[in-house]
Amino acid sequence: MTSTNTGGATVYGYPRQGANRQLKKATEAYWAGRTDADTLLSAARDLRLRRLVELRDAGLDEIPSNDFSLYDHVLDTAWLVGAIPRRHAVVGEGLDRYFAMARGAADVPPLEMTKWFDTNYHYLVPELGPDTEFTLDPTKPLTEFAEALEHGILTRPVVLGPISFLLLAKDPTGTSEPLALLDRLLPLYIDLLGQLRAAGAEWVQLDEPALVTDQPAAVLERVAETYAALAAERVRPKILVASYFDRLGDALPVLADSPVEGLAIDFTGPAVANLEHLAAIGGVPGKRLVAGVVNGRNIWAADLAAALTTLDTLYGLAGSLDVSASCSLLHVPLDVTLERDLHPEIAGWLAFARQKVAEVVTLRVGLAEGRAAIAEALGDNADRLASRVGSPIVRVPEVRDRAVTDADLHRASPYEKRRQAQQARLALPDLPTTTIGSFPQTSELRKARAELRAGRLSDEAYEDAMRAEIRSVIAAQEELGIDVLVHGEPERNDMVQYFAEQLAGFVATRHGWVQSYGTRYVRPPIIAGDVSRPAPMTVEWSTYAASLTPRPVKGMLTGPVTMLAWSFVRDDQPEAETARQVALALRDEVADLESAGIAVIQVDEPALRETLPLRQADRAAYLEWAVTSFTLATSGVRDETQIHTHMCYAEFGDVLQAIIDMDADVISLEAARSNMAIVTDLTAAAYPNEVGPGVWDIHSPRVPSVEEIIGHLRTATASFPANRLWVNPDCGLKTRGYPEVHATLANLVTATAAVRSDH
Ligand SMILES: Nc1nc2c(c(=O)[nH]1)N[C@@H](CNc1ccc(C(=O)N[C@@H](CCC(=O)N[C@@H](CCC(=O)N[C@@H](CCC(=O)O)C(=O)O)C(=O)O)C(=O)O)cc1)CN2
């Protein structure tokens, strides 16, 4: 067991967009017809080459290629194997066809988009069926490999593995299992590997993150067969199978026994269990082990000494040992040093992508040459970690000591009693109409905020502009005849960041962009310390909106689970405690809104399903704190105050009981794309409160007709009592344009009137 060679430093992927989001700008300019395809492609090539040079100069020994994407790497894989649905295959060619799959084209809906495991990154769901004929188009991986080689850099192409590709795909008719297509798909991977080898690739990385989710034995058998078949090919690069985000469980011995040359394994977060498991099965003697010991999806500086201890344990368990981040660095921002306004002490606790690469390189030196060789880095790292542990920013006794009683965790009266009080106060018709909160974030609104930041617009002028927008949004809703109005959220840069900027304990970034999907980015805030609310956050905007109309206006907050899910959460205490602090801050905001006369308050939890742990065994504990923090935030109100919540990521099946336990008076859910299927599920689960299944899929600019909306409503009323149903879109309207919004909301109100007269 002493034959381990210390390998190199590597990563699996790197942010794609460039320090100034050049990729977003170039892509959106192309979409708008302002530039041509060559301009976009050359901007993309330029970004890739700069990345290569940057990673080489940072000291990585092996750099990935093909991790770049113009939109999404799962879409790239669908393209690679020719899994192009018929409706897209007739749209334009090349880039335009690719973007049609991503975004749709006139009358051609795009592929469905969904969350990439438990991250806030979205991938496009490949559509596969019994008729799918695969054909290989290896242009992208070959081009990206060759362009790097021209610059003297021998990269390791990264390709989504066949098992994960199929498990992430769907048959849109629901009648077949994509995994059944494995035999048809494998020859293409064999062909691809041969071509990569011919181009000079020595290693290829096949990503199999689906293996960290619970898989039946039959699937694991297919994994074994697949990698035995790929490895049996003579002309191919060596194969590195990568997994990340959680522990491999039963898949670990399967991979360990397979004849591939290397495994890349996550040893951070919930995946730390891989360490003991790997030791228990006797390691992977003779194989290359790439050890993900630097967390690739949080922004905390690694504990270098602890990582070295992990590497020490792994040393001897493999033929060679490389150091890496635990997953692609796609999920973290580029560079802490771009943040000029960060508290310098806090900045020292952080590592974004560039800093993580440096950590990986330092660890490799430490592994190869001993701790003495990196003594200075270890000392500096220990100082930073110690400053965090002792900092008064991190621990605030008043926050920690705030008591919560059992009575704080549920409403004073049961739903039926609240319902009567709310009906008496609000006097709403059956099938009340409402929207989810945001109205279009126009470029004027974003520009006003940019001007405010740059000091070119005064606070007063900015607030005037927001109030003008609120007046126009309220007037539009009154004219349309909507029953419960919203103020439109014009003042919010983002539904999480906006609150983070006002809560103590959170730190917002200016340049910390992370890709959410396509050209859409978010700047996840950082929860660095104990969370509290120095002052009310939304009361002025909500009361201003309410003052403009006799109709009820919903207060609009982001719930504790989503505040955590879309932030980088502190890793020095259980998430449940962090969630409790956020919940208490929100509880105070809810109370202030209620005191200000706001009768309806919505607390959004769109991320509740997304952060459900990947392994079944971890779910109950998560749902416990998730539900508790929601009820803590919302249950302090009187009976006659109506609490709404909202979720917009499908597959609620796994969280139905949690939805019931949250006990919101009203929940609005995404439902249009699945033709109201959720309503039947809620009926079957005896959902006792009110529900607004979305009747408009806001992810596309399409305007649904009155008939289509009537169809959705009749489907809903067929299985759920009409007097407990609401009518609303699937989600907020911030990414939509005003023409579609006006047209669709008019149709929605007309359709509702028609269905009301049925009853
Ligand atoms: N955090 C989060 N996660 C989420 C969602 C969400 O709403 N928030 N929704 C789901 C879908 N994901 C989404 C993610 C991003 C966007 C989105 O619209 N992002 C915008 C940025 C939003 C933002 O931060 N806006 C800021 C900054 C805008 C900006 O880029 N300003 C320019 C200047 C702009 C100008 O002059 O026009 C600059 O600073 O350079 C603001 O309005 O203040 C984008 O990429 O373009 C939408 C949906 C799931 N996950």
Ligand SMILES: [Zn+2]
């Ligand atoms: Zn939503």
